[in-house]
Amino acid sequence: xxxxxxxxxxxxIQEGENATMNCSYKTSINNLQWYRQNSGRGLVHLxxxxxxxxxxxxxxxxxTLDTSKKSSSLxxxxxxxxxxxxxxxxxxxxxxxxxxxxxxxxxVVVIP
Amino acid sequence: DAGVTxxxxxxxxxxxxxxxxxxxxxxxxxxxxxxxxxxxxxxxxIFQYYEEEERQRGNFPDRFSGHQFPNYSSELNVNxxxxxxxxxxxxxxxxxxxxxxxxxxxxxxxxxxxx
Numbered sequence: 001x002x003x004x005x006x007x008x009x010x011x012x013i014q015e016g017e018n019a020t021m022n023c024s025y026k027t028s029i030n031n032l033q034w035y036r037q038n039s040g041r042g043l044v045h046l047x048x049x050x051x052x053x054x055x056x057x058x059x060x061x062x063x064t065l066d067t068s069k070k071s072s073s074l075x076x077x078x079x080x081x082x083x084x085x086x087x088x089x090x091x092x093x094x095x096x097x098x099x100x101x102x103x104x105x106x107x108v109v110v111i112p
Numbered sequence: 113d114a115g116v117t118x119x120x121x122x123x124x125x126x127x128x129x130x131x132x133x134x135x136x137x138x139x140x141x142x143x144x145x146x147x148x149x150x151x152x153x154x155x156x157x158i159f160q161y162y163e164e165e166e167r168q169r170g171n172f173p174d175r176f177s178g179h180q181f182p183n184y185s186s187e188l189n190v191n192x193x194x195x196x197x198x199x200x201x202x203x204x205x206x207x208x209x210x211x212x213x214x215x216x217x218x219x220x221x222x223x224x225x226x227x
Contacts, residue, residue: 031214040200042116043155043218088154098145098206098216099168102154 012109019076021106023089024069030092032065033100034074037086046074046087081112114139116205116219124225125193133188133222137205144186145216146178147202155202161186162208190224198226 013019025032031050035043049056049065049072056063062075076083086107090100117136125131137144143162147155157170161180180186184205190197200223204216 033214035218040149040151040221040223042202042220043204045216045218048214090154092214097160097168098143098204098214099157099160099170100145100147100155100216101157102147104152104154 009104010107010109012111013079015079015081015110015112017079019079019083019108019110021074021087021089021108022071023073023103024071025089025091025101026070027091027093029067030095032063032072033090033092034061034063034072035088035090035102037088037105038084043088076108079108079110081110084108084110116141116203116217118201118203118219118222120222121220122223122225124227126227127193127195129193130189130191131193131224133190133201133203133224134185135188135203135205135219136185137203138217141205141207141217142184143206143208144180144184145204145206146186146188147204148172148197149200149202149221151199158188193226195226198224200224 033048034046037043047058047063049063060077065072086105088102088105090102116138119134145160146158149155158172160168164180175191177189200221202221203219206216
């Protein structure tokens with residue numbers, strides 16, 4: 001069953017603005033990952049944060065993890081039209097066995 | 113270096129039929145996982161294969177079965193298709209033995225439509 005739940009579900013922003021998405025989960029995890037999906041095709045791995053990490057950066061992406069609240073956020077800074085996509089968070093079990101539980105996803109539209 | 117490939121891209125089947133989907137993992141990867149993504153939903157884990165055995169299974173009926181070959185490629189078989197099986201089927205590969213099992217690469221998916 002899916003345990004990640006992203007919030008908000010849909011986001012429309014102007015190019016250059018920041019986009020923030022949240023994700024909550026229910027069970028103990030080994031790591032949490034964020035993926036991007038364009039037009040219902042394959043998923044692209046964006047960033048992974050381990051359960052003992054609190055914040056991680058990768059280019060224009062910033063991920064935070066609060067294990068006490070079982071929540072994570074993904075921030076995309078200075079958004080571009082090419083960032084238009086669906087974004088999913090996925091949690092890996094505490095055993096780290098790559099059995100991912102995905103949320104329902106956020107649709108982000110960046111208006112040029 | 114080829115990434116994860118899946119075939120076919122699209123498939124249309126009738127209720128009650130059987131279907132086989134194929135996946136070739138990224139070069140050097142030995143573990144394959146399958147996911148089902150219904151329209152507007154996140155992917156759901158079906159099962160995972162390593163060393164030609166099913167290692168983990170999600171909450172899917174026995175109509176869903178799979179296989180992994182010695183070259184690490186994999187097949188997903190679905191019997192007695194239902195309308196609800198219409199979805200995007202995604203294959204993901206990873207390398208178990210390098211100590212980086214978390215790095216998964218997804219294929220482009222196979223869009224299955226059951227009529």
